[in-house]
Amino acid sequence: MAAKQTPLSAAANAEILRQRRNKAAQEQQSYRQRALRMFPHVCASCAREFSGKRLKELTVHHKDCDHTNNAPDGSNWELLCLYCHDHEHEKHKLVDYHGGARPEDDEPAPSTFSPFEGLDDLLKDFPGTDESSDDVDAATK
Ligand SMILES: [Zn+2]
Ligand SMILES: [Zn+2]
Secondary structure, three states, X not given: OOOOOOOOOHXXXXXXXXXXXXHHHHHHHHHHHHHHHHOOOEOOOOOOEOOHHHHHHEEEEEOOOOOOOOOOOOOOEEEEEHHHHHHHHHHHHHHHHHOOOOOXXXXXXXXXXXXXXXXXXXXXXXXXXXXXXXXXXXHHO
């Protein structure tokens, strides 16, 4: 309980920034925590059980694949281990690509599309990408 004793040090500022950057990640974490409280720590697909350190291998799958659909009753969640989760999404992708038919061999996806093409040019237009510097000032005053 040593709040308000010292002014914010550089380290404290860095910590605040770090926490802000983690906020999005934490929001993602929070539905995971809720799901983990709600369901047994067992993969819904392969039925392996996870505990302790390995619990992080158990992930929350959104049944309708909408990550913003976090129904409070957990009805859109399914706990899947990393492997089954990967597999689950792979299945959906293949259904999309191939109209429901799964190909015999795993062809690599064509890599003609580059989502980051031109990103360098875009970033050049924004030299002040350190968007948090204003926030630091406000926090120290
Ligand atoms: Zn599994
Ligand atoms: Zn998923």
